[in-house]
Every structure is written in C-alpha cells, then in structure tokens.
Amino acid sequence: MIIEWLKIKVSPELREKYIQKDEEIWTGTLSKSPGFMGKEVWINPQKADEVVLVIHWANREAWKNFPAAVLEETEQKFSQALGAGTYEIIEEGEYQVRKFPRPN
Numbered sequence: 001m002i003i004e005w006l007k008i009k010v011s012p013e014l015r016e017k018y019i020q021k022d023e024e025i026w027t028g029t030l031s032k033s034p035g036f037m038g039k040e041v042w043i044n045p046q047k048a049d050e051v052v053l054v055i056h057w058a059n060r061e062a063w064k065n066f067p068a069a070v071l072e073e074t075e076q077k078f079s080q081a082l083g084a085g086t087y088e089i090i091e092e093g094e095y096q097v098r099k100f101p102r103p104n
Contacts, residue, residue: 005055006053012048015051035058035059
C-alpha cells in the first residue's frame with residue numbers, strides 16, 4: 001500500500017468547509033478510481049489553519065496513473081467551491097505501509 005500525504009494550509013474559518021468540500025468533491029472523484037483504498041483527514045487541535053490528508057492507494061501505479069485531466073478538472077471544481085487562493089498545499093510526501101506479524 002502507498003500513502004499520498006498532503007499538508008494543507010487553509011484559513012481557520014474555512015477549515016470545516018474545506019473538509020466538507022474535500023469529501024464531496026475530491027473523495028467522491030477518487031473513490032471511482034481503481035486502486036483508491038480510502039482517505040483520512042487529520043486536523044491538528046493546536047493549528048486551526050492546518051489539514052492533513054492521508055490517501056491510501058493499492059500501489060504506486062494506481063496513484064500515478066490517475067488521469068491528469070481528471071485531476072485538473074477536479075481541482076478547478078474544488079477551487080470554485082471553496083474560493084481560489086483560500087488554501088495551499090504546503091507539504092507533500094509518499095510513504096509505503098509495512099506491516100509485520102505480531103509474535104504469539
């Protein structure tokens with residue numbers, strides 16, 4: 001499993017709207033994509049202007065083969081819904097999930 005990790009800066013008064021629109025627009029679109037396994041939204045109680053998105057993909061190919069045209073179209077729709085310039089991706093990363101069996 002691959003994790004796409006995004007840290008977003010959003011104005012505190014728009015944080016809840018950001019989370020709602022992200023679920024409606026981005027997660028709705030991603031959920032139709034082969035290899036998309038789910039998504040978590042993390043909020044930091046100490047930083048009201050921060051949202052972390054943890055997106056689970058079956059493998060790197062599924063993530064990287066997401067169509068660029070759909071990505072652009074979805075971002076435009078999201079930007080219109082939330083307001084251009086009201087959020088910014090400030091950090092991003094890629095992680096592999098490793099699980100080890102627990103000893104009995």
